[in-house]
Amino acid sequence: MIERHIDFTTNSAGLTLRLLGGWRLTHGEEEISTTTTMRRLLAALALHGPTHRGAAATRLWPDSPPRQAAGSLRELLWRTRQAHPDLLRVSRESVAIGPLVRVDVPELRSAVRALSARRSGEMPGSGLLTAGELLPGWTEPWVEAEREQLRQLQLVGLELLADRRLAEQSPAEALPIAMAAAAAEPLRESAQRMIVRAHLAMGNYSQAVVQFERYSDRLDDELGVRPSREFAELLRRRAREGYEPVAFPAQPTSTTRSRVDARVPVAVDF
Numbered sequence: 001m002i003e004r005h006i007d008f009t010t011n012s013a014g015l016t017l018r019l020l021g022g023w024r025l026t027h028g029e030e031e032i033s034t035t036t037t038m039r040r041l042l043a044a045l046a047l048h049g050p051t052h053r054g055a056a057a058t059r060l061w062p063d064s065p066p067r068q069a070a071g072s073l074r075e076l077l078w079r080t081r082q083a084h085p086d087l088l089r090v091s092r093e094s095v096a097i098g099p100l101v102r103v104d105v106p107e108l109r110s111a112v113r114a115l116s117a118r119r120s121g122e123m124p125g126s127g128l129l130t131a132g133e134l135l136p137g138w139t140e141p142w143v144e145a146e147r148e149q150l151r152q153l154q155l156v157g158l159e160l161l162a163d164r165r166l167a168e169q170s171p172a173e174a175l176p177i178a179m180a181a182a183a184a185e186p187l188r189e190s191a192q193r194m195i196v197r198a199h200l201a202m203g204n205y206s207q208a209v210v211q212f213e214r215y216s217d218r219l220d221d222e223l224g225v226r227p228s229r230e231f232a233e234l235l236r237r238r239a240r241e242g243y244e245p246v247a248f249p250a251q252p253t254s255t256t257r258s259r260v261d262a263r264v265p266v267a268v269d270f
C-alpha cells in the first residue's frame with residue numbers, strides 16, 4: 001500500500017539528479033554517463049550548495065597539494081560540462097549545481113518542512129520518504145555525515161504523513177506509512193505509537209494490543225526498558241472509553257470483546 005504515496009517522478013523536460021536510494025543522473029528519460037569523480041563533485045555540490053573552488057578541490061583531493069588539486073578541479077569542471085552543459089554553474093570563485101537540475105535531497109527537506117508546517121493542499125513529495133538511504137555504498141566522510149541526518153528526516157516525514165492521514169480520518173492509509181517508519185527503525189516508539197493509533201482508529205483493538213506487546217517485549221529484550229507511560233495510556237484510555245470502531249461500522253462479537261478487554265491490564269501494566 002505504501003507505493004500509493006510515491007510521487008517522485010523525473011522531470012522529463014530537464015535534468016534530474018537522484019541521490020536517495022542510489023545514484024542516478026538523467027536528462028528526460030536518458031541516463032547521463034559520468035565518471036566516479038564527476039559523481040563525487042555533483043553529489044558534494046547537491047548536498048552542500050554553492051562551494052568555493054578551493055574548498056571543492058580540497059574535498060575531492062584532500063591528499064593533493066593545493067595547486068595540483070586546483071588543476072584537477074579545472075579539468076573536472078570542463079569534463080563535467082562536456083557531459084551536459086547545464087550540469088554546473090561556474091564562476092571564477094565558486095561552483096554550484098546548475099539551476100535547471102532537479103535534485104531529490106532538497107525536495108525531501110522541502111517536503112518535510114511542508115508536512116511539519118501542516119500546509120493545506122496537495123501532499124508534497126511523499127515518495128522521497130521511502131526512497132532509501134543517501135548514496136548507499138559511498139564511504140566518503142562527508143556523505144556518511146549527511147546519511148544519518150537524512151535517514152532521520154525521512155522517519156520524521158513518514159510519521160508526520162501518517163499523522164496527517166489520521167487527521168484526515170484515513171487510518172487505512174496511515175497504517176502502511178507508519179509501518180514503513182517502524183520497519184526502518186523498529187525501536188522507535190513514535191513510529192510504533194502511530195501504528196497503534198491507526199489500528200485503534202480502524203477499531204482493531206486486539207491488533208493494537210498485540211502491536212504494543214510485541215514492541216514492549218522487543219524493547220525489554222534489547223534495551224531492558226519499557227515503553228513510555230504515555231504509550232501505555234493510549235490503550236488504557238481506549239479501554240476505559242469502550243470498544244468503538246472509528247472507521248468501520250462492524251462491532252466485535254461479545255466473545256471477542258471479553259477476550260480483548262481481559263488482556264488490557266496485562267498488556268499495559270508496568
